[in-house]
Amino acid sequence: MMMTLFWLLFKGEVGKGWPVIADALSQAAFFIMIAVLFPLAVGPAPDRLAELAGALIWIAALLSAIPAFDRLFIEDMRSGWCEQLLSYGTPLWLYIYAKLAGWFVLSILPLIGILPFLSIMMGLSLASLPVLALSLSVGVFAMLLLGGLAAGLSMGARRSAMLLSVLILPLMLPVLIFGVMAVEASIAGQPAWPHIKLLLALCLFFAVICPPATQFALKSAIEER
Amino acid sequence: MANLKFDALANPSQFARLARKIAPICLFGSMILFGWGLYLALFGSPADYQQGESVRIMYVHVPAAWLALSGYLGLGLSALFFIVWKHQLADIAAQAIMPVGAGFALICLITGSLWGKPIWGTYWVWDARLTSMLVLFLFFIGYGALRFGFDTPEKGAKMASILALIGCINLPIVKFSVDWWHTLHQPASILRSGGMAIDSSMLWPLFVMFAAFQLFFIWIILHRMLWMLALRRLERRNQTAPAATARMSAEQ
Amino acid sequence: MPLVINRLAIRRAGRVLLNEMSWQLSAGQAIIIKGANGSGKTSLLRTIAGFIPPMSGDILLGDSRFDPHQPNSPLTLSYYGMADGLGEHLTGRDALIRYQKFRQRTVKQPDSPDIDRFSCVPFIDTEIKQLSTGQRQRIALTRLCLDLAAKEEDNLWLLDEPDSGLDTEGRLALEEMISDMLASGGRVMIASHLSKKMRFAHRVLDLSLNSKQQGQ
Numbered sequence: 001m002m003m004t005l006f007w008l009l010f011k012g013e014v015g016k017g018w019p020v021i022a023d024a025l026s027q028a029a030f031f032i033m034i035a036v037l038f039p040l041a042v043g044p045a046p047d048r049l050a051e052l053a054g055a056l057i058w059i060a061a062l063l064s065a066i067p068a069f070d071r072l073f074i075e076d077m078r079s080g081w082c083e084q085l086l087s088y089g090t091p092l093w094l095y096i097y098a099k100l101a102g103w104f105v106l107s108i109l110p111l112i113g114i115l116p117f118l119s120i121m122m123g124l125s126l127a128s129l130p131v132l133a134l135s136l137s138v139g140v141f142a143m144l145l146l147g148g149l150a151a152g153l154s155m156g157a158r159r160s161a162m163l164l165s166v167l168i169l170p171l172m173l174p175v176l177i178f179g180v181m182a183v184e185a186s187i188a189g190q191p192a193w194p195h196i197k198l199l200l201a202l203c204l205f206f207a208v209i210c211p212p213a214t215q216f217a218l219k220s221a222i223e224e225r
Numbered sequence: 226m227a228n229l230k231f232d233a234l235a236n237p238s239q240f241a242r243l244a245r246k247i248a249p250i251c252l253f254g255s256m257i258l259f260g261w262g263l264y265l266a267l268f269g270s271p272a273d274y275q276q277g278e279s280v281r282i283m284y285v286h287v288p289a290a291w292l293a294l295s296g297y298l299g300l301g302l303s304a305l306f307f308i309v310w311k312h313q314l315a316d317i318a319a320q321a322i323m324p325v326g327a328g329f330a331l332i333c334l335i336t337g338s339l340w341g342k343p344i345w346g347t348y349w350v351w352d353a354r355l356t357s358m359l360v361l362f363l364f365f366i367g368y369g370a371l372r373f374g375f376d377t378p379e380k381g382a383k384m385a386s387i388l389a390l391i392g393c394i395n396l397p398i399v400k401f402s403v404d405w406w407h408t409l410h411q412p413a414s415i416l417r418s419g420g421m422a423i424d425s426s427m428l429w430p431l432f433v434m435f436a437a438f439q440l441f442f443i444w445i446i447l448h449r450m451l452w453m454l455a456l457r458r459l460e461r462r463n464q465t466a467p468a469a470t471a472r473m474s475a476e477q
Numbered sequence: 478m479p480l481v482i483n484r485l486a487i488r489r490a491g492r493v494l495l496n497e498m499s500w501q502l503s504a505g506q507a508i509i510i511k512g513a514n515g516s517g518k519t520s521l522l523r524t525i526a527g528f529i530p531p532m533s534g535d536i537l538l539g540d541s542r543f544d545p546h547q548p549n550s551p552l553t554l555s556y557y558g559m560a561d562g563l564g565e566h567l568t569g570r571d572a573l574i575r576y577q578k579f580r581q582r583t584v585k586q587p588d589s590p591d592i593d594r595f596s597c598v599p600f601i602d603t604e605i606k607q608l609s610t611g612q613r614q615r616i617a618l619t620r621l622c623l624d625l626a627a628k629e630e631d632n633l634w635l636l637d638e639p640d641s642g643l644d645t646e647g648r649l650a651l652e653e654m655i656s657d658m659l660a661s662g663g664r665v666m667i668a669s670h671l672s673k674k675m676r677f678a679h680r681v682l683d684l685s686l687n688s689k690q691q692g693q
Contacts, residue, residue, distance in 0.1 A: 001581075008578055016566045080560025083528060087556045088579045089548040149391065153384045157374035166370050167388065170363040171395060174402035181406065202398070209394065213387050216308075220383040222528050377490070461491075471498050473508075474681040 002094065009095055013102030020106055023068055028110035030064035035118050046123045053122040054183035057132075058176055061111065061140055065147060066168065068107075070161045072099065072151040073218060077225075082218060092218055093211040096152075100144045100211075108137055124187050131186035135196050139179035142203040145210040146171045152217035156224075175202060237314055241454055244447045251444035258437035265430035282340040284430060288438040289333040290354070293361055296326030296442070300368065301393030304386035313457070314450075316382050319389065320372065321449035325442065327365035333358050353407040357400045364392040478539040479503040480552070480633065480664060482525070485534035489520050495684065497534060504631070504662040507655065507677055509669055512684035518668035519558070521684070522635045525666065526556045545633075552664075553580070553630040558637040561617040569601040569608070569616040576620050582627050592622045594650045611642055618651065625657055632663035640669055652676050 014020065038056050039049055076082050085095055112133045119129060150171060154163040182195035266284040300322045306315035337355050338348045349355070372378065372385040480502040487495040494517030502508060510518045523529045525536060527545040536543045538552060545554040563572045573587045587593055587601060595615040600608060605616070618639060624632050634655075640648055655665055656677045667675075 005579070008575075012564070012575070019566065075565070078560065079565065080558060080562035081564065082562075083526075083556060083558065083560065084562035085579075086528065086546050087526060087554045089546055089550060090579065091548075153371060153388055154374070156380070157371070157384075158376070159374065163370050163374050166363070167367045170360045170367065170392070170399065173360060174395070174398045177402040177406045205398075209391070213391055217384055217387055220380075223530070224377075224380045471495060471682060471684045473498070473500050474683070476678055476680055 005090055006094055006098055009090070009098030010102055013099050014106065020102075024106040024110060027064045027068055027107050028114065030067070031060045031111060032114060034060035034063060035114075036121070039122065049122045050124060050187065053119075053124055054180050054187055056122070057115075057118065057136065057183060058139070058180050061136065062143060062168075062172060062176065065107070065140075065143060066165065067161075068103070069147040069151045069168070070154075070164055072103075072148060073155055077155065077218070077221060083222060086219075086222070092215040096148060096211045096214050096218075100141075100148050104141055104144055108140055111136065111140070125189075128186040128189070131192045131196070132183055135179060135182035135186065135192060135199060138196065138199045138203050139175055139182070142175045142199065142206050143172060145203070145206040146175065149210045149214045149217070152214040152221070155217075156221055175199070178202060237454055240314060241451055244451050248444050248447040248451070251440045251447065255437050255440035255444060258433055258440065262430060262433035262437045265433055270427050270430045277343075279340060279343045280427075282336050283427075284434045286333055286336040286340060287431060288435045289329045289336060290358060291435065292438055292442050293326055293330035293333055293358065293365075296322050296329060297361055297364065297389075297396070298393060300326060300365075301389045304389035307386050308383070308390070314454075316386070317450050317453045317457070318446070319368075319386065320453060321446050323365060323369050323372070325445050325449070327362060327369065329442070330358055330362040330365055334362060351407070353400070353404045356403045356407075357396075360399050360403075361396065364388075364396070367392070478551070480543060481537040483535050483537060485524070485536070486532040487517060487520050487524050487529070488532040489517070489529075493532070494520050498682075499534075500680075500682070502633075502664045502666065504664060505659050507659055507665040507667065507675075507679040508682050509667050509675060509679050510682045510684065511670060514670070516684040518670075518684060519637050522556070522558070522637050522666060522668055526554060526635050551631060552633045553624065553627075554633050554635070555621055555624055556635045556637075557617060557621060557639055561613055563605050563613060563616060565606040566604065568604055569597060569612075569619075572605060572616065573601075573620060573623060577623060580627070582623075585623070585626055587619060587623070592626060593619060594622050594654055595619050595647060614642060615647065618647075618654070621658075622654060624663075625654065625661070628661065632658060634658060634663060634665040634667075636665065636667045638668055638670070 035056060038052075038060075042048060042052065073082070082092065082095070085092065115129060115133055115136070116126065118124075119126060119132070124132075147168060150164050150167040154160045154167060157163050178195055178198045182192045182199055185192040185195055262284070266281055270281075272278050272280060300319050303315045303319035303322065306312050307319060334355065337358070341350060341355075342348050368385045368389055371388055372381040375381040375384075482498070482500050482502070484497040484499050485495055486493065486497050500508070510521060512518050520529060524531050525545075543552070544550065545552070563569075564575070567575065570587060574584050577584045585592065588598055593601075595618050597612070597615050597619050600612050601616070605613060608616070621634065621636075624630070624634070640651055643651060652675055655667070655675070658665060659677055
């Protein structure tokens, strides 16, 4: 029964049609922009590019997601949808999972689709692509969990975008570090599994503590309206 | 630390009475210890054979680091009490700690940077401890920004408390990740994570300075809490709204 | 089982809006909440709906605490408020169908006259964000009609100014809908500051700010 509710919520998030697709595409465009600007700024030396590639991909993924974090819950809160969900007896953490899952699916697919082209542009071997994609996927999901929490906390504040950025940095640091290490290991041809396992553990940990905390934040926001 | 024993001091007026008695003792004690500690630190202890006189910054840097960390844990604990028991004193305690903890984190960063210049040649290195302290500082700032970023302080209080809790949970993870990153990226490091071996002749002045700073910290927190309690009482007194009277009619 | 409100006190922004009032709401009963703007009508409804914790007092259903958000609550809560919670990107029809799915009911199309009491069929297949405020309001009210069709549930309706902005026809339909809900054993609390009398039996809860003012 939870699963049918989750599916209903998930379909609601993903099936909004053009608006969500446009959001995902603009996030992908931002990602590409950062990934292309960087080599232009750094200079074409292939060794240096390959060295920095892992960090670059991760920073690009994080920065391109930030504008969407800000808008994550605000529309549903303002329209009264969250209150309606509460009155239907739907747990808000389920709604949060569905929302994050929907966003993950919509945003990770273009990212992974762009990866082959990025790898070529930065001189990475195509053999490292699968591990790259895997570590990026796991890390991005952890990022979304934390970003959702930051979004729930800062929603409704004055200058919420700035507040969000201040909150995100210390929260994301471990994910960023382990993610970049996983990517760099796979680029260098070394076993990335230990890093990916750490990323998975981190992701699972945040998947357990973030949605209830975010639910608490949303309920507090509803209280204060 | 006295500011953690809230179950015993649940009543605000009782707390205020106790705090007013303890605070001057703390201030007095810390002033004495500071005097003694500074004498020991500057004159009564030897310079390091490797670093010379600049090692004396340690007597400020290390206590500041400890206070920043324990301050954040105190913040997290107060936040927990506030969320679970909705206790006003817990919220006041958290608010009191935030700028002080942030200040000590900043002192730790600045003294760490000043200490590092003669040793490493630069004002900043991304070593595990300094980076973790920077993240801690950001967590403090995040708490303050959330707290006061809303239109009314009540809105921000709950959100900031959640952040404080998540921050406490996250802190060991951050420390671990920065440690690991550091060891993988910088194999040769002058400042190993264990720190330098501290000679026993430096331990005693360090303890005295520790105690001095700790008492000073407690005094500041108690002082701020008393001030905030008084402010809130004043606000409440000014809000004499007419009591609502409602009536339920009969069935019509 | 009566819904027992026991010494409920509500405080918002430092002001006490309700000071330890008790009342009961049994099946088939209605209460109209009257009061000036800002007197706490919305806050009272939101407190009973479980969005705001009360300052003190409790709400009981039978012997146990009433938790309006529990998944299989004995009372089905429907909250109608300023923010209608209709999905912007859905059509009215889809929003109403989605509502029934969330309530886990068999889906009925909103075309039949006993559901479409507010004449929404002309614009029911337009995207909600293109509708006027009045049209959105009527779709949100039609959502309540779907509760009427679900006979097995015990309903609690908390309506915040459902009549504001409605024309005479709409008001008539609203009163009929509420009467039908009461007749089938539902409970209704309505906040309203329009003074026209409603046609169904009800009590009036008057929230006044001034202790000198007598309510009726």
